[in-house]
Amino acid sequence: MNLLKFAVFEQQLKWLALALGLASTVSIVQGWQLAAMLFSLPFCLIWIYCAWLRTEPQLKYINVIFAILYIYGIARYFIIQA
Template sequence: MTAFLMSFARYEQHLKWLALVLGILSTIAIVQNWYPYTMFISVPFCLIWIYCAWLHTERQLKYINIIFLILYAYGITKYFLVGA
């Protein structure tokens, strides 16, 4: 598993740029009140930052994004189970 994850290390800068774009899109979605798109956009944002933090063993950044990922997963699950 570690070797598989390390194979993406060469794309770290590209992933960070993608995370920036996703962060901007998420902010626009919040301002425009485009619920539930805010959650769907934020999940890959969190996954990218969890991965980048894992590469550099930045525990705090990794755990903060894991918490946000869990909260977004809860929100998405609730959205599909309860409905809009």
């Protein structure tokens, strides 16, 4: 997949990331652990994509690490709830 394919939507993706970040923060304050992770994962994925567009390695790798942790947390949540 060509990473520049969605570059024209970068600003809209950043606004979506802002909304996801706010939703994640509200979820944390309310104590909704799963919702916080579900909002945070796409937030991280958007910023990984935007960092790849701008070649910002620190931002890219920090968000890759957080995305992996959110995937682990979501999987663990469903395994423990089963």
